[in-house]
Amino acid sequence: MNGQYASLLIAIPLISAFFVPVIKAASKKAVMPFLVLVTAAQTAAAAWVFNEVYTTGKPIIVMAGAWRPPVGINLYIGHFAALFVFIVAAVSFLLSIYNFKTIKIEPIDKYAMLFLLLMLGATGMIATGDIFNLFVFMEITSITAYALTAYNKTGEAAEASMKYMILGGIGSSFFLIGIAIVYGSLGTLNMAQIAQLAGSMNATAAQAGLALLIFGLAVEAELFPLNAWAPDAYQAAPHPVTVMFSAFVVKAGLYAAARLLYIMQSVGSWHSVLKLVVIMATLTVLVAEFSALRQRNVKRMIAYSSISQVGFIALALALGTQAGVDAGVFHMVNHAIVKALLFIAVGYVAVELGGAEMENFRGLGRRMPITAFSITIGSLAVIGIPMFNVFWSKLRIILATVDVGYTWAAALVLIASVVEAVYYLRLLHVIWFEGSGERITESAALGAIMLLLVALVIVIGVYPDYVWNLAQKAGADIFNVAQYIKNVPLMGVGA
Amino acid sequence: MIEISAYYFGAIALIMIGLYAVLVKKNLLKMLVGLSIMETGVNLLLISIGYINGKSAPILSEGIGPKQAVDPIPQALVLTAIVIGVATTAMALSAAIILYEKYGTLNIEEIRRLRG
Numbered sequence: 298m299n300g301q302y303a304s305l306l307i308a309i310p311l312i313s314a315f316f317v318p319v320i321k322a323a324s325k326k327a328v329m330p331f332l333v334l335v336t337a338a339q340t341a342a343a344a345w346v347f348n349e350v351y352t353t354g355k356p357i358i359v360m361a362g363a364w365r366p367p368v369g370i371n372l373y374i375g376h377f378a379a380l381f382v383f384i385v386a387a388v389s390f391l392l393s394i395y396n397f398k399t400i401k402i403e404p405i406d407k408y409a410m411l412f413l414l415l416m417l418g419a420t421g422m423i424a425t426g427d428i429f430n431l432f433v434f435m436e437i438t439s440i441t442a443y444a445l446t447a448y449n450k451t452g453e454a455a456e457a458s459m460k461y462m463i464l465g466g467i468g469s470s471f472f473l474i475g476i477a478i479v480y481g482s483l484g485t486l487n488m489a490q491i492a493q494l495a496g497s498m499n500a501t502a503a504q505a506g507l508a509l510l511i512f513g514l515a516v517e518a519e520l521f522p523l524n525a526w527a528p529d530a531y532q533a534a535p536h537p538v539t540v541m542f543s544a545f546v547v548k549a550g551l552y553a554a555a556r557l558l559y560i561m562q563s564v565g566s567w568h569s570v571l572k573l574v575v576i577m578a579t580l581t582v583l584v585a586e587f588s589a590l591r592q593r594n595v596k597r598m599i600a601y602s603s604i605s606q607v608g609f610i611a612l613a614l615a616l617g618t619q620a621g622v623d624a625g626v627f628h629m630v631n632h633a634i635v636k637a638l639l640f641i642a643v644g645y646v647a648v649e650l651g652g653a654e655m656e657n658f659r660g661l662g663r664r665m666p667i668t669a670f671s672i673t674i675g676s677l678a679v680i681g682i683p684m685f686n687v688f689w690s691k692l693r694i695i696l697a698t699v700d701v702g703y704t705w706a707a708a709l710v711l712i713a714s715v716v717e718a719v720y721y722l723r724l725l726h727v728i729w730f731e732g733s734g735e736r737i738t739e740s741a742a743l744g745a746i747m748l749l750l751v752a753l754v755i756v757i758g759v760y761p762d763y764v765w766n767l768a769q770k771a772g773a774d775i776f777n778v779a780q781y782i783k784n785v786p787l788m789g790v791g792a
Numbered sequence: 793m794i795e796i797s798a799y800y801f802g803a804i805a806l807i808m809i810g811l812y813a814v815l816v817k818k819n820l821l822k823m824l825v826g827l828s829i830m831e832t833g834v835n836l837l838l839i840s841i842g843y844i845n846g847k848s849a850p851i852l853s854e855g856i857g858p859k860q861a862v863d864p865i866p867q868a869l870v871l872t873a874i875v876i877g878v879a880t881t882a883m884a885l886s887a888a889i890i891l892y893e894k895y896g897t898l899n900i901e902e903i904r905r906l907r908g
Contacts, residue, residue, distance in 0.1 A: 456895075
């Protein structure tokens with residue numbers, strides 16, 4: 298089949314989002330099943346693209362309107378994008394089932410639209426090959442994310458959304474200034490052409506431009522100091538939206554930051570920008586872990602833990618070596634699975650027991666055994682116990698960090714991991730050894746989703762090689778810029 | 793004829809004024825106004841990057857070919873950025889309405905239920 302069909306990945310959620318009001322007019326009950334249908338179609342399309350890219354070993358370049366880049370805007374679905382577009386679609390599919398249980402507040406049709414648009418934004422950010430197109434997808438993602446954060450219509454939700462909007466507004470302005478600097482010096486917006494010409498850029502201008510782009514993305518990628526919105530938004534947003542934030546919205550931001558970092562790698566001042574990101578990432582890990590320690594709300598605690606894991610990924614991606622990028626991508630995959638599991642389970646508890654406060658988790662082992670079991674496996678995995686998936690990626694990140702010579706960073710994140718173990722074990726203690734209560738019948742569908750994710754955590758933990766191979770290929774896709782330039786069929790027009 | 797650096801200076805000044813308002817002001821609406829000013833500054837910066845002294849708007853018409861026009865790409869970008877800015881502002885103002893209903897104030901020092 299023709300690779301241009303990969304543009305369906307953008308087209309399916311976009312057109313379906315516009316059809317939601319029509320579906321609602323027909324029958325209000327049909328909106329949620331419609332979401333399941335659309336995300337299933339998206340998953341199928343993404344699975345086809347994934348298969349195509351990994352069997353041929355060649356990226357799919359979608360050219361909008363058949364204009365060759367850099368005149369036309371192209372999508373670049375390489376090994377990384379194929380893998381992550383699939384993860385985005387699959388997680389959204391699981392969440393569309395989860396929605397039935399968790400979304401009770403009206404207006405459901407608006408929720409369905411925003412849900413699809415958020416999925417579209419993250420997919421687009423991962424797939425695009427044009428820097429301004431990246432900005433547009435980033436704004437689609439963030440505006441829908443603001444709206445979804447405020448969806449519960451409580452004061453807290455509006456407050457969290459407002460914080461997110463102000464930081465996001467500053468971030469997007471910074472990003473645009475970065476684009477202005479890059480366009481002003483190179484005269485192109487296509488990423489492959491930027492990579493080609495980056496060496497000719499004035500080192501100071503490149504440093505400023507790249508730093509501004511990274512700062513702009515740091516809001517989405519939840520890097521310190523621009524992540525103050527994240528714990529609030531995670532806590533106040535509806536439960537499926539929290540899962541989306543943690544499983545793929547933040548990954549899209551991280552990926553975009555990494556892609557921009559590496560396409561600019563031939564500029565003279567590249568290493569000083571890398572060092573800046575390493576410092577931001579290490580601070581992210583430390584600040585988030587110590588804040589997590591004093592949380593009484595479990596959802597907020599796991600949000601902080603998610604931010605610290607994001608710091609780990611950013612650290613790995615900013616090392617500037619092949620090993621680091623591979624480890625970072627591997628951690629992204631593992632983190633998406635584990636945090637999806639934890640947030641789904643915690644959200645389910647919050648729905649059943651009326652809140653995610655620590656007190657509600659007392660005796661959970663007796664009340665909701667499957668959910669409690671899932672939280673236990675997820676927590677043990679996040680701490681980095683061997684035989685679970687996160688262990689392998691954390692190990693590789695720390696090895697890669699020491700390899701580059703950032704021993705101080707490795708030491709600091711290891712200390713942070715110990716802190717992480719403390720608060721997760723405290724949660725497990727509350728779940729299994731305190732309190733008691735009536736047994737609650739757990740939903741079979743949600744139980745199946747959680748057990749599926751648990752199985753993934755354990756299978757990847759025992760046989761990490763398959764996913765590690767995928768991660769290596771995806772990492773090479775980010776790291777090997779010469780290949781990236783060669784893959785995009787640039788028209789022979791110079792800047 | 794004004795030097796091109798004057799445009800850059802004006803754009804960056806607007807960005808700084810906007811950033812100052814966002815970071816320092818206590819009233820939510822003033823912060824949002826600041827955000828808008830900042831966006832305007834960024835848009836002006838983008839436009840001035842594509843500006844070439846003495847050339848006309850990039851609209852294909854009699855006497856104006858590709859050689860007589862300024863760079864059209866930044867103008868297309870700004871058009872998109874303006875639309876996005878309007879959406880963000882509308883979204884922020886509607887959240888401000890909810891905040892005022894729930895908290896009875898727009899002072900950001902009093903809107904602090906989420907902490908920690």
